[in-house]
Amino acid sequence: MLVRTLTGNPPTTKLPAGAVDTQMHLYLPGYPSLPGGPGLPAGALPDPDRYRQVMAWLGIDRVIITQGNAQQRDNENLVACLAAMGDVARGVCVIDSTTSDAELERLSQAGNVGTRIMDLPGGAVALNELEAVDAKAAAMGWMVAVQFDGSNILDHEQRLKNLKSRWVFDHHGKFFAGVTPDSPQVAAVKRLIDGGRCWFKFAGAYESSKSGGPDYADIAAVARELAAYAPQRMVWGTNWPHNLAREQADYPDDAALTDTVLGWLPDAAALHLALVKNPEELYGLPAWEVSAD
Numbered sequence: 448m449l450v451r452t453l454t455g456n457p458p459t460t461k462l463p464a465g466a467v468d469t470q471m472h473l474y475l476p477g478y479p480s481l482p483g484g485p486g487l488p489a490g491a492l493p494d495p496d497r498y499r500q501v502m503a504w505l506g507i508d509r510v511i512i513t514q515g516n517a518q519q520r521d522n523e524n525l526v527a528c529l530a531a532m533g534d535v536a537r538g539v540c541v542i543d544s545t546t547s548d549a550e551l552e553r554l555s556q557a558g559n560v561g562t563r564i565m566d567l568p569g570g571a572v573a574l575n576e577l578e579a580v581d582a583k584a585a586a587m588g589w590m591v592a593v594q595f596d597g598s599n600i601l602d603h604e605q606r607l608k609n610l611k612s613r614w615v616f617d618h619h620g621k622f623f624a625g626v627t628p629d630s631p632q633v634a635a636v637k638r639l640i641d642g643g644r645c646w647f648k649f650a651g652a653y654e655s656s657k658s659g660g661p662d663y664a665d666i667a668a669v670a671r672e673l674a675a676y677a678p679q680r681m682v683w684g685t686n687w688p689h690n691l692a693r694e695q696a697d698y699p700d701d702a703a704l705t706d707t708v709l710g711w712l713p714d715a716a717a718l719h720l721a722l723v724k725n726p727e728e729l730y731g732l733p734a735w736e737v738s739a740d
Contacts, residue, residue, distance in 0.1 A: 449490035449695050451688060453500035458705040462506035463719045465735025467726035470617070470650035470684020472515040473498055475531065478524035480517040485569045485690070487517050493688035495531040501687055505705055511730055513539045513563060513592065515690065519571040522554060529558040537730055539563050539592050541571045544579035551587055559589070560730050566595035567621070577606060585611035590729055592617050592648075598624035600635045608642055613729055615646040615682060619666050621655045627665075628672035640677045646729050647673050649708050649721070650684035653699065654691060660699070661707060670711040678717035682726050683709065 474493055480486045491497070502510070510532065514525045522540045529538050538559040542551065562584050566573040572580060574595055584591050590613040595603070597620035607614070616636060626632045639645040649670055656663040674681050685701060692698040712718050723735055 449692065449698060451490060451493065451497065451698065452701065453497055454504045455702060458505060458702045460706050460709045463723055464737060465508050466506060466722040467509040467511065467732065468507045468685050469511045469682045469726050469730070470513060470648060471498065471510060471687040472690060473512050473528040474515065475524055475527050478518060478527070481519045481521060483569070484516040484519045484571065488688050488690045489693045495528060498687065501685070501701060505685070505701060508535065508735070509732065510536045511539055511726070512536055514541045516565060516569045516571060526554070526557045537732065542580060542583055543572050543576050546583060551583060555587060561590040561592060563592040564594065570594070574603065581610050581612050588731065590614055594618055594621060597622040597632055598626070600632050604635050604639065607639055607645070610644060613644050613646070615648045615729060617648050618651040618654055619649060619670060620647070622669070623655055625657050625665060626669060628668055633669055633672060636673060637676055640680050646680045646682055646725065648682050648684060649711065651686040652708060661703065663707065667711050674712050674717060678713065678720050679725060681712065681717070681721040682729060683721050
């Protein structure tokens, strides 16, 4: 049985006040997995109470809960989790070309600030709906999280360039074929960032690394290149509860992983941007208020 560590020694990297985890999933009882997606995560249900312990352990103040693929296009688990987490949380839901204006408004009132495209096995809405989803997101002032095999980004660059919404290229780009900082795919990411609406997310390095942990050297090289190029466009997420991990041996040490990934940012200023200012801009969050001592 997989058991998630929820507390321990904090990361060596001190997260700044107002830090946002922009990539994770939560689950409550009563919301089963649906056909077309993966099953629910292994082990005890990764619920709000367990994630709050992780927040305290790592030093996270705010969170973006992303609709998990297990529930496909049914956002009710996400809506319930947003209510359970309260004002520290916002959501990235799933919509498609048929989603009504009334449903969009309901999802917005529940705390959703974005939607996702996931063009990989198990994803609920693929790239064929990109423009339709983007149009609805733009009308709501939402962002779009876009995930696909980044090895093919040159095939999609023009479509991505034309997006009206703020959007984030998910999970380190998921360049499954492998890239280096000098690869044309990385140059394409830079061009999209330069277009003014694209961000890049540090999350789930283990999902596409060919060199493997604990340092994920191939992912690190590209991450360092992009973070140096555009520190104002990087965001970070834990990818908790690490849904691909089905066995204990595959489950990462969250504190160590946090240190590794945040170590790819060039300096303290870039860390503050990636964890506070950039997610505020991308997700439309209120500015973090620093309380006077």
